[in-house]
Amino acid sequence: MTLLLGCIADDFTGATDLAALLARSGLPVSLRIGIPREKRHRNETAAFEVIALKCRTSPVNIAVEQARQALAWLREAGASRFFWKYCSTFDSTAKGNIGPVAEMLMAEIGARQTIYCPAFPENGRSVFMGHLFVGEQLLSESPMKDHPLTPMRDSSLLRLLTPQVASVVGLANRNIVSKGPTALRAKLAQLSDDGMQHVIVDAVCDDDLGTIAAASFDMPLLTGGSAIAGQLPRLYLEQGLVTLPRRRQILPKVGGGPIVLSGSCSAMTRRQVANYAGQVVSLRLDPIALAEKGAGPSLEWLRQQSPDAPKLIYATAEPHEVRRAQERLGRDKAGQVVEEALSEIARDAFDHGTRRFVVAGGETSGAITQALGVTHLTIGPEIAPGVPWTFATIDGETIALTLKSGNFGDESFFTDAFDRLEVA
Numbered sequence: 001m002t003l004l005l006g007c008i009a010d011d012f013t014g015a016t017d018l019a020a021l022l023a024r025s026g027l028p029v030s031l032r033i034g035i036p037r038e039k040r041h042r043n044e045t046a047a048f049e050v051i052a053l054k055c056r057t058s059p060v061n062i063a064v065e066q067a068r069q070a071l072a073w074l075r076e077a078g079a080s081r082f083f084w085k086y087c088s089t090f091d092s093t094a095k096g097n098i099g100p101v102a103e104m105l106m107a108e109i110g111a112r113q114t115i116y117c118p119a120f121p122e123n124g125r126s127v128f129m130g131h132l133f134v135g136e137q138l139l140s141e142s143p144m145k146d147h148p149l150t151p152m153r154d155s156s157l158l159r160l161l162t163p164q165v166a167s168v169v170g171l172a173n174r175n176i177v178s179k180g181p182t183a184l185r186a187k188l189a190q191l192s193d194d195g196m197q198h199v200i201v202d203a204v205c206d207d208d209l210g211t212i213a214a215a216s217f218d219m220p221l222l223t224g225g226s227a228i229a230g231q232l233p234r235l236y237l238e239q240g241l242v243t244l245p246r247r248r249q250i251l252p253k254v255g256g257g258p259i260v261l262s263g264s265c266s267a268m269t270r271r272q273v274a275n276y277a278g279q280v281v282s283l284r285l286d287p288i289a290l291a292e293k294g295a296g297p298s299l300e301w302l303r304q305q306s307p308d309a310p311k312l313i314y315a316t317a318e319p320h321e322v323r324r325a326q327e328r329l330g331r332d333k334a335g336q337v338v339e340e341a342l343s344e345i346a347r348d349a350f351d352h353g354t355r356r357f358v359v360a361g362g363e364t365s366g367a368i369t370q371a372l373g374v375t376h377l378t379i380g381p382e383i384a385p386g387v388p389w390t391f392a393t394i395d396g397e398t399i400a401l402t403l404k405s406g407n408f409g410d411e412s413f414f415t416d417a418f419d420r421l422e423v424a
């Protein structure tokens with residue numbers, strides 16, 4: 001099939017979120033983990049190819065280099081339009097990779113201008129007058145201010161993006177967006193004439209996203225959250241660039257024990273963990289103990305449990321507990337010991353028969369997916385907006401895997417997830 005859009009995501013939950021929203025159209029979506037080794041030639045691809053990187057918190061030069069390699073693969077596979085997916089809460093380190101990666105992509109593909117549209121109204125993320133809101137709170141007043149790796153202490157996307165790019169950042173605000181695609185297109189052209197290559201675009205509802213997509217779908221590079229990308233399949237279908245496949249993909253049924261592994265400390269995950277811990281056997285990980293003793297005691301605990309029983313292993317903690325661990329170990333080390341332990345646990349669980357995995361947290365998902373040796377994910381049913389079941393083959397065995405963004409899903413997400421899966 002012709003490759004309509006080559007997508008690069010800065011983390012793995014973000015990649016499955018993007019893939020889920022594109023897959024709602026019924027068009028084929030392929031999700032590859034890391035830079036694919038094998039080449040793909042034109043017409044050997046899905047309509048949407050997503051490459052998942054784990055570069056949200058990497059040093060800038062590494063993130064740019066990984067994205068450059070992903071771009072090269074996508075171009076060779078035939079893509080001429082691209083999407084750079086980052087978090088709907090614009091998660092960036094202090095230096096920030098969102099702008100530098102966008103600038104590199106623009107330079108490589110010769111794009112004169114791009115838009116930045118993280119809004120995801122279905123999940124409560126909206127942008128108004130260039131400010132990002134989570135529900136009714138400004139980003140900087142939302143629980144994202146306490147994120148363990150990327151605390152977001154400013155809500156102005158202009159202020160966040162400006163130090164990350166070389167040229168002036170522009171804004172197409174809601175007043176323009178509300179006037180429709182023609183007015184927005186004219187505004188973007190005027191900003192381009194004024195030298196603004198990077199434009200934040202307001203969106204508070206799905207209709208706004210429809211307007212923005214209609215005004216910008218032919219830009220060679222778009223950037224944002226999954227929701228703006230989710231508008232593109234409809235436009236491509238309307239324009240006759242692609243037709244829906246006659247047959248739907250048949251998804252596997254997976255047996256084998258269920259497990260939830262959580263390294264997310266986001267507000268919603270904390271509620272989900274508290275809820276699920278009341279229902280199944282659970283083990284709490286403490287980063288300080290992990291730094292001293294490693295994952296051995298947790299592996300021992302796991303082996304004492306019945307392989308078929310649902311279980312939960314989590315490092316999820318309240319902000320004051322995260323601060324305590326970070327003060328003792330340093331921010332990076334605290335995150336690293338948790339990611340390493342959960343990765344070892346995931347691998348051990350697989351070796352002992354677990355086949356249904358729910359993982360909470362973007363960085364955590366990156367670490368676990370890599371440890372399991374997953375290279376390709378087939379997208380299955382969506383459990384909550386932006387969180388699908390996916391399927392992968394490792395060592396000849398099929399596993400079902402859900403990578404849940406920290407703040408996505410309802411309080412009952414973990415039970416909802418297993419209820420949604422057809423079991424062999």
Ligand SMILES: Nc1ncnc2c1ncn2[C@@H]1O[C@H](COP(=O)(O)OP(=O)(O)O)[C@@H](O)[C@H]1O
Binds near residue numbers: 316323336362404
């Ligand atoms: N108790 C803890 N103390 C410190 N850091 C933690 C703790 N638990 C988890 N972490 C780290 O916090 C980070 C959470 O990021 P991530 O997995 O991306 O979650 P989210 O999707 O909520 O952003 C990970 O690096 C994880 O290892």
Ligand SMILES: O=C(O)[C@@H](O)C(=O)COP(=O)(O)O
Binds near residue numbers: 017088
């Ligand atoms: O856009 C989003 O909000 C998600 O797709 C995403 O990237 C979330 O990241 P994590 O919360 O770190 O999982």
